[in-house]
Amino acid sequence: xxxxxxxxxxxxxxxxxxxxxxxxxxxxxxxxxxxxxxxxxxxxxxxxxxxxxxxxxxxxxxxxxxxxxxxxxxxxxxxxxxxxxxxxxxxxxxxxxxxxxxxxxxxxxxxxxxxxxxxxxxxxxxxxxxxxxxxxxxxxxxxxxxxxxxxxxxxxxxxxxxxxxxxxxxxxxxxxxxxxxxxxxxxxxxxxxxxxxx
Numbered sequence: 001x002x003x004x005x006x007x008x009x010x011x012x013x014x015x016x017x018x019x020x021x022x023x024x025x026x027x028x029x030x031x032x033x034x035x036x037x038x039x040x041x042x043x044x045x046x047x048x049x050x051x052x053x054x055x056x057x058x059x060x061x062x063x064x065x066x067x068x069x070x071x072x073x074x075x076x077x078x079x080x081x082x083x084x085x086x087x088x089x090x091x092x093x094x095x096x097x098x099x100x101x102x103x104x105x106x107x108x109x110x111x112x113x114x115x116x117x118x119x120x121x122x123x124x125x126x127x128x129x130x131x132x133x134x135x136x137x138x139x140x141x142x143x144x145x146x147x148x149x150x151x152x153x154x155x156x157x158x159x160x161x162x163x164x165x166x167x168x169x170x171x172x173x174x175x176x177x178x179x180x181x182x183x184x185x186x187x188x189x190x191x192x193x194x195x196x197x198x
Contacts, residue, residue, distance in 0.1 A: 013116075115137050144195045146192070149188040149189065152189070156193070173195035
């Protein structure tokens with residue numbers, strides 16, 4: 001009697017063990033590789049943080065040194081009362097100067113040059129026998145009033161003519177003259193000149 005056995009049936013197949021030595025070695029190697037990578041990253045991070053800590057401590061030491069120097073300087077300054085008062089006064093003057101400068105820069109002033117040229121022209125126009133006893137310059141030089149005495153009344157128009165050759169804005173003024181006769185006791189004539197800008 002012949003009996004045939006089918007070796008391909010599931011009963012006759014050799015069962016393979018799912019966890020072989022080779023597979024377990026590969027899994028273990030992978031785990032070890034991951035642990036080595038994590039450890040290397042951890043070591044690198046620690047080294048980097050350590051370097052930053054050293055640098056931060058160095059910067060802190062430098063800033064602390066500067067702070068100590070400033071505190072020492074301020075302590076010396078506060079102990080010297082005279083120096084402190086002088087510095088406070090200087091700061092006050094500086095603040096006032098800044099305020100004045102800002103005010104002047106924002107303010108439109110009429111005559112910023114002054115009246116020295118007017119006085120020079122009044123002196124240049126003078127002549128023998130004429131004296132000024134009073135002068136008024138108002139409205140930034142737009143109004144001029146002169147009072148004085150002359151030996152002859154004809155000297156007043158000559159004086160006005162001399163003023164017309166002035167260097168300042170006096171030359172642009174129209175003067176009206178008022179001449180008072182000399183009194184019985186005086187040999188001088190009194191005059192008044194007033195001007196209005198053209």
